[in-house]
Amino acid sequence: MIDRSEKIVWLARLGFVARGVVYALLGYLALSSSSTQTVSSGQSGVLGYIQHIPGGVPILFAASAGLLGYALFRFSSAFLDIENRGTDAKGIATRTGHLCSGVLHLGLAWSALQFAIGSKQSAGDRTHDMVSTALGFELGPVALAIAGVALVTGALFQAREAFTLGFMRWVSPRAPTWSCWLGRAGYAARAVVYLLIGWSLLRSAWSENSSEARSVGGAILDLREMGAIHTAVAAGLLLFGLFSLIIARYRIIPDPGRKFHAARQALS
Incomplete structure (x- = not known):
């Protein structure tokens, strides 16, 4: 019988598959000149795209379960430190x-589930609306600036991972040796996207103008005027999707059960 923590591990692996599908499709659609509207909505746009393909509904149900599992995996890492990141500044x-x-x-x-049950028929980029709402609060610009700095920092982290191959320490040695190059291209592409989003939030905070803000899709579309750079980033996102599909099997995922029981005992 599979225990609860092992179910979370398998859900996390399904989550890597779902993440891979989303990124691969996003990169593919970004390379297509006829998919501007879908790309502008980012990952949500990809989920809307899946809704309209044959077999899209069961795929969306599976994606919803997988993305939930991935979220639980990340929450376990954040709160239970299942990956032993530590409590220093870096950790x-x-x-x-x-x-x-x-x-x-x-x-x-949640979006995938809404598309699957048909309660959501289209995806749109709501970044400007959300940023405009944030700017309506007294400390809204400060919060946006903090988010912008966090994303720029995240971009630097992604770039470092691409350069050092640090992400491979969480991948089993049994994974194909060439998978590291897929991951390297993907992390580099994500670094560019994160940098553009973070910088756009900093500009929004400074000017108090929501039109400066960019989502993932908006950042990708902004690169279209840069030709080869846009192609490289879109291809990198597609390759990151393929990388995620591969490591769904080979990703080292610690059992969250031990940490959960230890935390429960510490509180009792």
Whole structure:
């Protein structure tokens, strides 16, 4: 019988598959000149695209479950430190990033479920609306600036991972040797996208103008005027999707059960 923590591990692996599908499709659609509207909505746009392909509904249900599992995996890393990141400044920063990733993927899981049951028929880029709402609060610009700095920092982290191949320490040695190059291209592409989004939030905070803000899709579309750079980033996102599909099997995922029981005993 499979225990609860092992189910979370398998859900996390399904989450890597779902993440891979989303990124691969996003990169593919970004390379297609006829998919501007879908790309502009980012990951949510990809989920809307899946809704309209044959067999899209069961795929969306599976994606929702997988993205939920991935979110739980990231929450376990953030709160239970199942990957032993530690409590120093670097460890706290990494775990905070995992918390943000968990929140993001929890939202994507909900969106996938809404598309699957048909309560959501189209995806749109709501970045400007959300930023405009944030700017309506007294400390809104400060919060946006903090988010912008966090994303720029995340971009630097992604770039470092691409350069050092640090992400491979969480991948089993049994993985294909060439998979590291897929991951390297993907992390480099994500670094560019994160940098553009972070910089756009900093500009929005400075000017108090929501039109400066960019989502993932908006950042990709902004690169279209740069020709080869846009192609390289789109291809990198596609390759990151393929990398995620591969490491769904080979990713080292610690059992969250031990940490959970240890935390429960410490509180009792």
